[in-house]
Amino acid sequence: MPMPPSPAAPKTPRPQAPTPPLHPALALMLLVLLVVGGMCLGLFIAMAGVGVLYGTGVLMQVTDVMARPQNHPEGWGVLMLMQGIPLLLGFGGGAWALLTFTSLRRDAASRLAWRPFSATWLLAAIGLIIISVPAMSILIAWNAGLHLPPFLYSWEKAARLYEDQAQTLTTFLTRFSSFERFLVAVVVVAIIPAIAEELTFRGVVLRQLSRWTNSVHWGVWLSAAVFSAIHVQFFGFFPRMILGVMLGYLFVWSGNIAVSMAAHFAQNFAQLLLLYLQQRGTIQFDADANEALPWPLALVSLLLTAGLLYWLYQRRAELAAPPVAEAHTLTSHGVEVRRPAPPVAGHTLTSHGIDSAEPPRA
Template sequence: MMKSTVNQTSPARQFLYFVVLFAGIFVLFNVIGLALIGLFYGFDLLMNIGRLNFSDPQTVPALYLLQIVTTTIPLFAAPVVFAYWLTPTPRAYLKPTLKFPLWLWIIAFFVMLISSPLIELLSNLNQQMVLPGWLNGIERWMKESEENAKRITNAILQMKTPFDCIKNVFLIGFLTAIAEEFLFRGGMQTILLNWIKKPHTAIWVTAAIFSAFHLEFYGFLPRMLLGALFGYFVYYSGSIWPAVWGHFLNNATAVIATYLYQQKQIKLNPDAQNIFSWWQYVFSAVIILVLLLVYKKVAQGKQNPALNGEELG
């Protein structure tokens, strides 16, 4: 009954149901996560994490637990529950199929490889953002939010052994890529495609929501670009996995580069923002567009409901 009702509901209302379901699951698992930290590590450590005091050696394993329980699990669970409980065609929403040309893995790899200059350009532009004087309070909150997120990330990414690096590649690279792609490209983008009816608009709106979700405002533009690239990977292929692959490559590369820099194996700071020149920015943008066109052409070699304009759900 519920599946039939939701199937007959407008995409706008489906989107509302999706957001409410995600919010409920997110709050539930955040409560569970905080309770588990208090149970296993003590509430004093929980209070220290809240104050961004990471001096306790148990802080990092506690942060791992928080990351998995309060973020990774709800991000993955929400679209899966929505698709299998509230829709008659869950696979059409989640797009878990592996039936797409193998060349798409390779093309997605080169898109991510060549995107670095363009990401740097957008990041540099984003860093120059200044709000009007009457929004000083909001700007101050945005900077504090950015700094707090950076301090938490830096605490997790303190890696002393190869095992620490592998662990972060798995957690931040692999699990996060799966969870976020299933939520944003598997669930949200599908609903927005049915609602807006304009693929490019739906992809970029999803990418903007994806970027805003991270609450890192001075990295909004580069993350939105990445979200759009992942969106096109899914839309053209009809599968979530090329986007998961691209997302994994982006995150895992950052983790590995950070580890190598910490171990003084490389001299280039992964956080450096003035590596490329203007012609490399242009080259990056042009090649990405070309590769996306090639990706689309290769993907069109098979029947793709998304490309044929078929509504899902």
């Protein structure tokens, strides 16, 4: 008599491998698309706001208002709307969407590093921006007076004309006829850029370039160069790039993007405050001038800035820099993935002697 077949053992479902993170190049390209999409959405919302606040008549001639805002009583408010909302939804919203809805969300905590930190970091970051102003004035004056070789004269002339036009618009936006206008400018010129641009350039660009090059330092410097270039101001490129470098290292050393946001806000707010006080006649200092401050003051500023940077470097958080899990290189054979070597036991010289650093066990 044949034996009945034995019941089949239930199959154990195989655990699915986690989705690998996006290649850095793909992540950066996707970021560009999301930023452009967010800015388009922001422009639509800003135009709707213009229609609600100023009426359809102003909305119908919004192009002329933006081109010649000084000829329209609503020009200042329209420009603030058209600048603030697209920036917030473009750079801020684009970076947030990339970190939330893609495979990058798995290590969002390591990249944005929203972890506890002491208030000392915030105060030091703000202090760093303030004490570096005299030293930065030397670089600002040098870059503003930079002359290119003769064969690039036509390009230099066009660049200076463009920047003069942009400066005219900036001067109009920072003309504060009331304290309420000053508060609006603080939101649009200081708070929104500090949040949106830090999310993009430090939260995404720095991290992805660090992954691609397998070096946090390359990530800091390259993201600072992109940060400066995106402002399209050649005769202010180098000071803004150095600012981006300081913001990048503040993020890396502190382990928290809120620190670089605080420093970025301090930079923009300090300039707005000086302009407001100057327009009220409280001070005589011209915050818009590209003149270098006296050399002794600049030298003291440089020494204090270097000392504070070194002090912050000595107090950098453990693994504050976003961990580089792997590096990607585009070659003729495809994408080459390079992973760092496993940690080995080492020794660190401390004030208490020599500590043995054993590799972590699984």
